[in-house]
Amino acid sequence: MATTGAAINLRTPSLNNRLSSLSLSATKFSAFSVTTRNTRRRPRFIVLAASLDAKPTVLVAEKLGAAGLELLKEFANVDCSYNLSPEELCTKISLCDALIVRSGTKVSREVFESAGGRLKVVGRAGVGIDNVDLAAATEHGCLVVNAPTANTVAAAEHGIALLAAMARNIAQADASVKAGKWQRNKYVGVSLVGKTLAVMGFGKVGSEVARRAKGLGMHVIAHDPYAAADRARAIGVELVGFDEAISTADFISLHMPLTPATSKILNDETFAKMKKGVRIVNVARGGVIDEDALVRALDAGIVAQAALDVFTQEPPEKDSKLVQHENVTATPHLGASTVEAQEGVAIEIAEAVVGALRGELAATAVNAPMVPAEVLTELKPFVVLAEKLGRLAVQLVAGGSGVKSVKVTYASARAPDDLDTRVLRAMITKGLIEPISSVFVNLVNADFTAKQRGVRITEERITLDGSPENALEFIQVQIANVESKFASAISETGEIKVEGRVKDGIPHLTKVGSFEVDVSLEGSIILCRQVDQPGMIGKVGSILAEENVNVSFMSVGRIAPRKQAVMAIGVDEPPSKESLKKIGGIPAIEEFIFLKL
Numbered sequence: 123m124a125t126t127g128a129a130i131n132l133r134t135p136s137l138n139n140r141l142s143s144l145s146l147s148a149t150k151f152s153a154f155s156v157t158t159r160n161t162r163r164r165p166r167f168i169v170l171a172a173s174l175d176a177k178p179t180v181l182v183a184e185k186l187g188a189a190g191l192e193l194l195k196e197f198a199n200v201d202c203s204y205n206l207s208p209e210e211l212c213t214k215i216s217l218c219d220a221l222i223v224r225s226g227t228k229v230s231r232e233v234f235e236s237a238g239g240r241l242k243v244v245g246r247a248g249v250g251i252d253n254v255d256l257a258a259a260t261e262h263g264c265l266v267v268n269a270p271t272a273n274t275v276a277a278a279e280h281g282i283a284l285l286a287a288m289a290r291n292i293a294q295a296d297a298s299v300k301a302g303k304w305q306r307n308k309y310v311g312v313s314l315v316g317k318t319l320a321v322m323g324f325g326k327v328g329s330e331v332a333r334r335a336k337g338l339g340m341h342v343i344a345h346d347p348y349a350a351a352d353r354a355r356a357i358g359v360e361l362v363g364f365d366e367a368i369s370t371a372d373f374i375s376l377h378m379p380l381t382p383a384t385s386k387i388l389n390d391e392t393f394a395k396m397k398k399g400v401r402i403v404n405v406a407r408g409g410v411i412d413e414d415a416l417v418r419a420l421d422a423g424i425v426a427q428a429a430l431d432v433f434t435q436e437p438p439e440k441d442s443k444l445v446q447h448e449n450v451t452a453t454p455h456l457g458a459s460t461v462e463a464q465e466g467v468a469i470e471i472a473e474a475v476v477g478a479l480r481g482e483l484a485a486t487a488v489n490a491p492m493v494p495a496e497v498l499t500e501l502k503p504f505v506v507l508a509e510k511l512g513r514l515a516v517q518l519v520a521g522g523s524g525v526k527s528v529k530v531t532y533a534s535a536r537a538p539d540d541l542d543t544r545v546l547r548a549m550i551t552k553g554l555i556e557p558i559s560s561v562f563v564n565l566v567n568a569d570f571t572a573k574q575r576g577v578r579i580t581e582e583r584i585t586l587d588g589s590p591e592n593a594l595e596f597i598q599v600q601i602a603n604v605e606s607k608f609a610s611a612i613s614e615t616g617e618i619k620v621e622g623r624v625k626d627g628i629p630h631l632t633k634v635g636s637f638e639v640d641v642s643l644e645g646s647i648i649l650c651r652q653v654d655q656p657g658m659i660g661k662v663g664s665i666l667a668e669e670n671v672n673v674s675f676m677s678v679g680r681i682a683p684r685k686q687a688v689m690a691i692g693v694d695e696p697p698s699k700e701s702l703k704k705i706g707g708i709p710a711i712e713e714f715i716f717l718k719l
């Protein structure tokens with residue numbers, strides 16, 4: 123039943139008038155299309171999909187570098203309110219489009235729930251996002267971005283500072299001198315040179331610590347289940363297993379994130395495996411150490427000293443046994459606190475937040491796929507196509523059918539692993555779900571929302587021959603086990619099927635059911651199935667012209683001359699019910715549907 127044939131394009135600024143006088147027939151061409159240039163609008167790549175007509179409001183809840191604040195102020199109203207109580211934060215948040223925090227603010231589920239859907243982005247001006255409830259953010263479609271690079275060196279330098287200060291009792295000796303004492307024998311330290319340092323977590327900070335420790339003449343080993351051995355080898359570090367790292371080290375420096383898997387990773391059991399007299403530095407997160415177990419290990423002399431920048435509870439209790447321990451050096455979470463790092467972090471997070479509010483995909487998104495900028499640029503028109511195909515497909519479903527199973531097919535000459543379809547899948551989901559619910563869907567919550575609504579989306583790749591110049595040839599969306607309001611949208615295999623391509627940067631609908639059409643996906647669309655005969659385009663065109671509805675694109679796909687045909691008409695304005703009724707009343711028209719894009 124598939125239709126074939128060439129398409130011709132006639133470009134004209136006022137198509138309706140011409141159509142009514144020309145009464146064009148489709149009989150000469152198995153596919154015929156007319157487009158007007160002036161209807162082209164640059165599709166905006168909206169990820170957060172919220173139109174910010176007024177200036178957005180950004181709540182900055184912790185101190186941020188001046189350069190970052192300036193950047194934010196150019197784009198948004200900035201409310202700097204520090205030291206808010208959890209209740210105050212929940213009250214304020216419903217008036218904010220974005221929130222910027224550091225490690226001192228808990229962005230809990232209640233915050234997202236109190237936001238009433240307005241909060242679109244949380245910016246973490248730093249690395250660790252353990253203070254943000256990511257699951258709640260994702261469920262509420264709120265993007266979380268961080269500033270992962272600007273404080274790396276500062277944190278590594280602080281780690282090294284603590285390492286050296288601990289080994290030479292700097293803090294204790296300083297306090298002693300200030301107390302009027304001169305205790306040269308008490309504060310004899312240990313040397314770093316030749317000692318083994320185990321870097322736990324060989325990421326950005328860990329590898330910078332390793333590099334610096336090598337410069338101090340230390341033997342550096344590292345443990346990181348996800349790090350590449352060649353990256354470690356390149357700086358002369360051997361990657362080893364967890365037990366080997368902790369049992370051979372004279373010094374252990376922690377640089378992994380706090381996650382359920384790393385929570386209390388140092389505990390009674392693991393302290394027991396360490397060399398007696400080991401020294402520990404923690405610039406990561408307090409929660410990676412069982413702090414009570416550390417106190418026991420310090421008391422038992424298993425751990426000779428600890429230098430801690432981070433604590434499970436910040437600030438810790440005044441009488442915390444750990445902080446008060448004479449072999450503990452403590453700093454108040456200062457790892458990222460250098461002038462340089464704070465300026466860098468502030469700029470990094472301000473750019474990420476403004477970009478996200480503008481609808482750009484954030485490169486530092488924590489709860490959404492991170493897609494390289496060049497890939498995004500290439501996929502942009504397909505992203506628009508994907509959403510519109512989803513939107514069209516779901517509007518073709520007959521009421522009460524319930525969308526449960528959707529298959530998306532991507533046809534491309536690219537190798538499957540050379541095409542990142544996550545953004546496309548998210549946008550198809552957005553298109554499918556938004557027209558039938560009040561849920562706001564974006565790249566962040568698309569998969570979650572689909573799952574929650576019981577919509578199963580499967581993806582399939584067709585690898586085409588030919589040059590992989592274009593990222594994609596076409597995208598097909600099929601909805602199985604449903605009835606359609608427009609029977610012609612059901613394919614030979616029984617699913618609702620729509621297919622689209624990008625032509626000249628503009629998304630086009632190129633197939634409905636088994637009918638090949640060609641209509642640019644702008645404005646809205648009328649689909650009609652009719653008996654193929656002369657004068658049909660003209661008749662429909664004149665009805666639309668009567669009420670000044672501008673036709674942007676028109677195409678007819680048919681199975682055979684003078685048999686059934688599907689006419690797809692792109693319109694800039696939605697026609698009135700009366701006009702649609704008149705179109706439906708044309709004797710040769712068997713069924714029709716009006717679809718909003």
Ligand SMILES: NC(=O)C1=CN([C@@H]2O[C@H](COP(=O)(O)OP(=O)(O)OC[C@H]3O[C@@H](n4cnc5c(N)ncnc54)[C@H](O)[C@@H]3O)[C@@H](O)[C@H]2O)C=CC1
Pocket residue numbers: 248249250251270273274277322323324325326327328345346347348349377378379380383384405406407431432455456457458459
């Ligand atoms: N004290 C402070 O002010 C600062 C603290 N940080 C903390 O340092 C942590 C590390 O920061 P970056 O190096 O920038 O992050 P990163 O993401 O570059 O590195 C973390 C590394 O930990 C590894 N890892 C994950 N699970 C592990 C496990 N079970 N065992 C060993 N390694 C594991 C990862 O594979 C990754 O290579 C952050 O999560 C943050 O909590 C970061 C900056 C400043």
Ligand SMILES: O=C(O)C(=O)COP(=O)(O)O
Pocket residue numbers: 224225226247248249250251273455456457458459
């Ligand atoms: O970036 C991180 O993970 C940090 O721990 C830095 O925290 P801060 O921004 O100084 O509160």
